[in-house]
Amino acid sequence: MTMLSQDLARERIPVTVPDELAARVRALRRARREAQTRASRVRRVLLAPTARVAYRD
DSSP states (O other): OOOHHHHHHHHOOOTTSOHHHHHHHHHHHHHHHHHHHHHHHHHHHHHSOOOOOOOOO
């Protein structure tokens, strides 16, 4: 698990990088973070306990 300060450190982009490249890097990082969030939510739903349903004939 990473700490918030570690995530912020990774977000820093050197000043010498062209603006377009920096924007693409930020977009890729955001996409990766969103994908991880989605995967986490899916895992939580799939692993959640389900209620037993009693079937009657």
